Amino acid sequence: MTAPTTIATRVRDRAGTHPGAVALRAKDFGIWHEVTWAGYWDQVELVGHALLSLGVDPGDRVAIHSENRREWLYADLGAVAVRAVTVGLYPTNPASEVAYLLSHSGARVLIAEDQEQVDKALAVLDALPDLERIVYLEPRGIRGRYDNPLLLAWDDFLALGAAHREEHPDAVDQRMRQVEQDDVMTLIYTSGTTGPPKGAMLTVANVEFAVETLVEGGGFTSPPPSPDDVTLSYLPLCHVAERIFTTWFSASAGIRVHFAESIETVQPNLREVQPTILFAVPRIWEKVLASITISAASATRLKRVTTRFWLRVADRLGDALVRNGGRHTAATRLKYGIGWVFCYRALKTRIGMRHVRYASSGAAPISPDVLRFFMGIGVPVHEVYGMTENSAIATGNRPGRVKVGTVGEPQPGVELRIADDGEIQTRHAGVFAGYWRDEDATRRAMTADGWLRTGDVGEWVDGTHVRITDRMKDIIITAGGKNVAPSEVENALKTSPYIKEAIVLGDQRPYLVALIGIEHDTVGHWARQRKLAYTTYRDLAEKDEVRELVQGIVLEVNERFASVEQVKKFRMLPKELDHEDGELTATQKVKRSALAKVYGELVDDMYLGGTNARGTGARGTNARGTNAGGRS
Numbered sequence: 001m002t003a004p005t006t007i008a009t010r011v012r013d014r015a016g017t018h019p020g021a022v023a024l025r026a027k028d029f030g031i032w033h034e035v036t037w038a039g040y041w042d043q044v045e046l047v048g049h050a051l052l053s054l055g056v057d058p059g060d061r062v063a064i065h066s067e068n069r070r071e072w073l074y075a076d077l078g079a080v081a082v083r084a085v086t087v088g089l090y091p092t093n094p095a096s097e098v099a100y101l102l103s104h105s106g107a108r109v110l111i112a113e114d115q116e117q118v119d120k121a122l123a124v125l126d127a128l129p130d131l132e133r134i135v136y137l138e139p140r141g142i143r144g145r146y147d148n149p150l151l152l153a154w155d156d157f158l159a160l161g162a163a164h165r166e167e168h169p170d171a172v173d174q175r176m177r178q179v180e181q182d183d184v185m186t187l188i189y190t191s192g193t194t195g196p197p198k199g200a201m202l203t204v205a206n207v208e209f210a211v212e213t214l215v216e217g218g219g220f221t222s223p224p225p226s227p228d229d230v231t232l233s234y235l236p237l238c239h240v241a242e243r244i245f246t247t248w249f250s251a252s253a254g255i256r257v258h259f260a261e262s263i264e265t266v267q268p269n270l271r272e273v274q275p276t277i278l279f280a281v282p283r284i285w286e287k288v289l290a291s292i293t294i295s296a297a298s299a300t301r302l303k304r305v306t307t308r309f310w311l312r313v314a315d316r317l318g319d320a321l322v323r324n325g326g327r328h329t330a331a332t333r334l335k336y337g338i339g340w341v342f343c344y345r346a347l348k349t350r351i352g353m354r355h356v357r358y359a360s361s362g363a364a365p366i367s368p369d370v371l372r373f374f375m376g377i378g379v380p381v382h383e384v385y386g387m388t389e390n391s392a393i394a395t396g397n398r399p400g401r402v403k404v405g406t407v408g409e410p411q412p413g414v415e416l417r418i419a420d421d422g423e424i425q426t427r428h429a430g431v432f433a434g435y436w437r438d439e440d441a442t443r444r445a446m447t448a449d450g451w452l453r454t455g456d457v458g459e460w461v462d463g464t465h466v467r468i469t470d471r472m473k474d475i476i477i478t479a480g481g482k483n484v485a486p487s488e489v490e491n492a493l494k495t496s497p498y499i500k501e502a503i504v505l506g507d508q509r510p511y512l513v514a515l516i517g518i519e520h521d522t523v524g525h526w527a528r529q530r531k532l533a534y535t536t537y538r539d540l541a542e543k544d545e546v547r548e549l550v551q552g553i554v555l556e557v558n559e560r561f562a563s564v565e566q567v568k569k570f571r572m573l574p575k576e577l578d579h580e581d582g583e584l585t586a587t588q589k590v591k592r593s594a595l596a597k598v599y600g601e602l603v604d605d606m607y608l609g610g611t612n613a614r615g616t617g618a619r620g621t622n623a624r625g626t627n628a629g630g631r632s
Contacts, residue, residue: 003177006185006204007211008044008081010251012176015041021227023250026070026259027269035070037254043070043158047078048172050161054109054133058083058175061105061187065089065098065121066113068233068259071137071154073247075111076186076237082175086186087199088238091117092579097197099124105187105199105436106130115141122148181205187436188240188388191589199436200388202240209413209429210244210391215252219411220384221277221358222399227254229276230355232269234260240392241363245279267291270352278359282366282491285381288351289370290497290522295350297525310343311377318376322368326380326402336378344377353379358399360384362392364589365468367491368404375404383407385468389445390452391430395466406465407458416466417451423472424458425451457485474592479510482564486512489565492557497522498549501577503595504567505603512566513606515599516550517541517573523549541572569606573599 003009014023019038026033035043051062062079064086066072079086087105089098091113098120102110108130112118118136125131134150135157136142143153164171183204189197218224231249235242250257255277260269267288270278296307313335320332328336336344348354361371362384374381380399385407386392394416397408410416415427431452434442445453457475458468469475470485477483486504493502493516501517518541527534527543534540550572558566577583582594596603 003179004181004204005208006080006176006179007207007248007251008048008077009176010211011037011044011077012041014251014254018227018254021254022256023254024070024073024257024259027261032258032272040073043074044077044081045172046158046161046165047074048081048161048175049164049168050157051078051082051084051109052168052171052175053160053164056082056084056108058178059085059184060109061085061087061107062109062111063087063089063102063105063107064111064238065091065093065117066111066137067091067262068235068237068242068246069113069137070259071111072237073257076247077251080185081172083179083183085184088186088188088236088243090236090238090579093120094580095120095123099127100196101189102128102131104196109133109135111135111137114138118142118146118151122146125150179204182433184433186243188238188243190388198438198441201433201436202388202391203433206391206430206432207248210393211248211252213393213411213413213430214244215249217412219393220360220382220396220398225249225253225255225277227256229253229255229357230258230273231255231277231279232258232260232266232273232275232352234263234266234269235279235281239363240386240388241279241281244392245277249277267352271350272352274349274352274355276355276357278353278356280359280361281363282361282370282494283364285361285366285370285374286494286497286500289373290519292347292351293497294522294525297529307343307347310339313339314344314373314376316376318372318374321375322372322402322404325400326375326382326397327400340378347377348379356380358382360396362386365487365491367495369492369495371404375402385466387454389432390426390428390454391432393428393430394424394426394454397465403461403465406461406467408466409464410466415451418458418460418466419447421472422457422459422469424454424456424466424468426454427451476504476507476512478506478512478564479508480564484512484565489514489557489561489567492560493553493567496553498526499553501573501590503590503592505592505596509607511568512564513603514554514567514570515573515595515602516554516570517577518546518550520576537576538574541574547572571599571602571606 015037020036022034023037023040024035062084064072064075076086087107089101110121112134121134133152135152135154137154139153181204184201185204185207186202187199189199213219215225231245233246237243246257249255258273260266317332317336356379359379359381361381371381382397384396386394393411395408395410413428417425419425455472456468457470457472458466461467470487474486475483476486489504490502493499498519499516500519503515504512506512520537532543532545554567554570583591
């Protein structure tokens, strides 16, 4: 019987057919270095042999705690090749979360990037009885300073693999031939917005369904991905979406992957790489839009006038494309062609998207206004939908059939229904095998007739596309019994380049209020233009002028919503939200319940009828005793 195809066998086979083609590129000391498919597979095979030499058995867990880099893929696929289970950790996970994830998964081997990640593991070692080895990638600060028998340098780890391969040359191949469809390939831990993270078990069959649907079936791009395509890897690889675009797309279609130097260098790296396929979460799209706003405002007078003119044209183009499903008419194509010469070519080159033929946004809701903007300047961003538990396969807006404000149509092979309570439910071959060591949570995730509960509330649009209104757990029921989806209001607020975070609250309360965090760079630029001196984020956020700026945005957004959906009062967040402070998940999703508790005094103040020196009412009386009304 032929062994199942896996991500590892795909890399091996491509190395056999295209050994000299470029698979990966990464920057070392300012220079891009290439890895061929032959070199890629050689490293994967070495890691597989090294894991075998350490006694890793089928089903054992191998954890990876690192930024995106070549070794992440080598370790991931090396584990898959020997039927081990990959467990990814976010680089920002603090020591307490590292302890939970490693102990809960029972990881035997940890691949840690550097001293920072090694220190986190060593600090909680007493809670990790299953951990037998910590392999570190960067020796600086570790080699010669740490005396712990668990530690093993990456070069020494690969040397073990080389020795094992010399002695047992067929050992990895033998393991690969023993692979079964229901082997758990990876544990992907959920964000943990409502409790401890849960480890979703994705099998070989789950991942192959994702590959066949998205790549071979053209589920996203048209035409499908190919070796001519280029992508930039920068979102955490332990997240299912980045695993698709970096590892699964590459292994199956031969896409050339470039690794960003860091999350802070994404925009300059985009300019260097100019990818053809690009995935980003809404926060990235919003940040790029904010950077364009700052650049336009900082330009010379002539360039500023020209840019603003063509961005107004782009707004109209975006409106036309939205009405036409993302397709150009002869008239819009002519206008865009002229705009390309005078503005859009240079603009897209500057933001690193000149050659993007397919872009997508997922993992969280995005404002239609943001999508409309990028469509107008010629970056075809398609909102897609999926979750870890269904291998990120559910729906997607297809080129030429875009309905902005929806997450698209069900992917080929996907059954999707909306239950009586509005919950979106899916059923297909990519639905996960369950939660690791949590049978109760697995039972709660599935319906009696075998459908996955997504926890998202949605509705059909024109009978073909799905619109998500919110998470079921986030729906606000006001004291008057009205149901409100806070994400719609939040996304409308975050469309402004001056607002980074907006958390709308009001469950069992008489009206809605919001905690608002400013976009530091954009508001800072706005303040400097007005010669407003400030020192810290908090100092800037507390300026009367900044609160008035935000109040104007809130009032403008309120005009789009019915009275019950309007934000009546808001308070400024005194700091930027942070994962390590427990305010955000590792994927930058807001922990709504945690914020309501941490900033409980600010929230209560908005319902006690008073104001304080740090907040302003968006409706009613503010700190200056004036009224600011919204649409009734």
